[in-house]
Amino acid sequence: MHTIVMATQKGGSGKSTLSIGLAVAAQQAGHRVRLIETDKQGTLSNWQVRRGLVEPIVEPIYNALDIERRLQALARGGVALTIIDTASGINAATTAAIRHCDLCLIPSRPSVPDIEATAATLSVARAWRKPFAFILNQTPIRAGHRTSGATAALDESAPRDIDEVLAQPFIVMRNDHQDALAAGLSVSEFAPSGKSAEEIRGLWQWVENHLTGGIVAAVEQEAAASAYPDVEFPILLSRATRQTSTDAPASYPLSTWADAKLDLDLDSNPNAGSASSLPWDSGL
Ligand SMILES: Nc1ncnc2c1ncn2[C@@H]1O[C@H](COP(=O)(O)OP(=O)(O)OP(=O)(O)O)[C@@H](O)[C@H]1O
Ligand SMILES: [Mg+2]
Secondary structure: OEEEEEOOOOOOOOHHHHHHHHHHHHHHOOOOEEEEEOOOOOHHHHHHHHHOOOOOEEEEOOOHHHHHHHHHHHHHOOOOEEEEEOOOOOOHHHHHHHHOOOEEEEEEOOOHHHHHOOHHHHHHHHHOOOOEEEEEEEEOOOOOHHHHHHHHHHHHHOOOOHHHHEOOOOEEOOHHHHHHHHOOOOHHHHOOOOHHHHHHHHHHHHHHHHOOOOEEEOOOOHHHHOOOOOOOOOOOEEEOOOOOOOOOOOOOOHHHHHHOOOOOOOOOOOOOOOHHHOHHHHOO
């Protein structure tokens, strides 16, 4: 089973919309798909209520400690793809989801501040050496200076491999996306021959191709001493080497995280799933 996480710091960037879009596109391509929602806001669960009990089924899982076990059970049950929709920001559930994913997708609106705000998510993906890619969402119909400014900002972040970490195509802002979700559908069900559906199917194809050979942010030796590295620009990229879900991040052993009071050992910390125990909630 492949697991994709949709995560980013900024609210409203399209995590839920794209999770649903990709899940249904993958299902239409013949895969058995499950959606997991770790965001208590419940965008996916509410969508499921409007949709009825029709696949892909949404499973709300709010406790970080439950994510790995559930993913293992889904894999044993023959699910081919699980997409995890997370809340904005970084919390224990998002970190656990990234830890156990095969690909971290980071949607962003096409503005430089939005792209800069992806750094926090990227730094978690980097720590766990997970492949990642950006999705530019809600782009204008005509790719003008706004979109090229955004890709230039990304290009500065990842100058050598921008094509490999910027998903294609960009997803244009269109009412179809909002109308589809309101009807309990995905855009490729709501208007199957429309441009938005075509883009989402194209995005699924891009994602599927990248599930098997992603890109991770390279971890430099000196950065290993820092407990929770800032994402520095330019980000150095290298080919992903797949890890098992129980591995600690290659250059960031858990002891290093703990040294900085960033307790990310979710398996041994019974409080890790509760918001009050999170270091980032206390401003660290
Ligand atoms: N490509 C698009 N075209 C038009 N509207 C879009 C598009 N993508 C997302 N939206 C709309 O933008 C809003 C935010 O999208 P969405 O809820 O998917 O973002 P999110 O990142 O999940 O937000 P949150 O952080 O609150 O969970 C919604 O109203 C959604 O319908
Ligand atoms: Mg959402």
